């Protein structure tokens with residue numbers, strides 16, 4: 347497993363829970379192991395203490411064979427909690443008094459006991475035995491050096507303790523300990539989950555917001571629900587940064603839009619006169635031809651070539667020529683109907699696209715332009731100039747196959763006007779060789 351890939355929340359949980367759980371498990375294990383041993387030791391000590399006390403107390407009864415005395419002792423013993431059986435053996439191994447149902451009734455096994463000791467265990471029953479010791483009576487020989495008599499067993503006591511109550515108590519203690527350990531781990535886990543989510547959730551929200559910004563989303567903000575001062579500051583900082591990015595993006599987008607619009611305008615307009623340029627003219631003409639073929643519309647294309655324009659340039663300079671071109675552009679634009687179009691297609695050349703008009707209409711409009719240009723007076727540096735306009739036009743109707751044909755026809759007509767007098771408008775007529783006619 348790649349540790350670096352473990353989500354932050356799980357890592358924090360592990361960091362808190364793992365050591366905590368190990369510590370609690372170790373403490374509980376230690377406590378239970380020590381508790382178990384101490385309980386067992388206490389049982390053994392109690393059993394040994396009982397037989398150690400009981401054995402000397404029984405000495406008189408065993409030696410004298412006083413049954414009442416022994417029975418009183420046994421009854422007194424039986425009243426002690428946990429004492430399940432008591433047996434008294436005499437020197438030869440015969441049972442001289444007994445109470446309860448002992449698991450062990452083996453004289454040979456008992457007679458092998460020389461000091462208080464623990465014997466076998468049967469489930470929750472544990473056996474303890476001790477010899478009843480007595481010093482034998484010795485009559486000293488007169489004048490002899492008698493040996494000090496040593497105590498010797500005159501009988502045995504056997505006590506059986508029943509430890510189920512202690513075991514049950516121990517089990518209850520164990521369960522309580524484990525339960526407490528579990529509750530502590532559970533509470534720690536809940537607390538850790540709560541704390542880690544207070545850290546990991548705001549971070550996850552931030553990561554998501556960063557992803558959304560990287561994916562192109564704008565105006566992304568994270569809600570301010572941080573669990574700590576540092577995270578709060580981080581969220582505030584992120585929101586400010588996102589707002590700054592958004593504002594910079596908007597500003598940049600506005601500039602791009604503006605530049606795009608300007609470029610689009612420049613691509614389609616003549617910078618001097620602000621009229622549509624040759625490119626716009628070609629598109630409009632293509633559309634006019636297509637529309638005419640589709641819906642049967644009639645129109646006209648007029649080529650305008652100024653007469654004697656060069657004289658202005660040569661006499662008073664190009665700036666004057668520029669100004670004259672602008673005046674003529676305005677003059678033509680103001681004479682056109684809504685829907686018509688005038689473009690500057692070259693140095694002193696203009697073109698008009700007239701929509702929804704007959705040949706007579708086109709002739710009238712074009713002649714009007716010629717008259718207006720002729721009557722115009724251009725003043726510059728105290729000097730007055732007069733120029734003219736020669737216009738050749740071609741009709742656009744559904745019979746026109748393509749743009750090239752109509753362009754060629756209008757150009758042909760304009761050239762004919764230039765050649766044959768200037769300053770007036772003429773419609774293109776096919777040459778006699780083409781259709782039995784030419785410009786009229």
Ligand SMILES: Nc1nc2c(ncn2[C@@H]2O[C@H](COP(=O)(O)OP(=O)(O)OP(=O)(O)O)[C@@H](O)[C@H]2O)c(=O)[nH]1
Nearest residue numbers: 652653654655656657659664665666667668693694
């Ligand atoms: N001022 C100015 N002159 C231009 C511009 N573009 C072209 N010209 C000039 O316009 C003139 C056009 O030449 P022509 O058509 O032969 O001049 P014209 O005197 O009208 O000649 P005709 O048509 O025979 O009467 C040239 O001298 C070009 O230098 C422009 O943008 N500004």
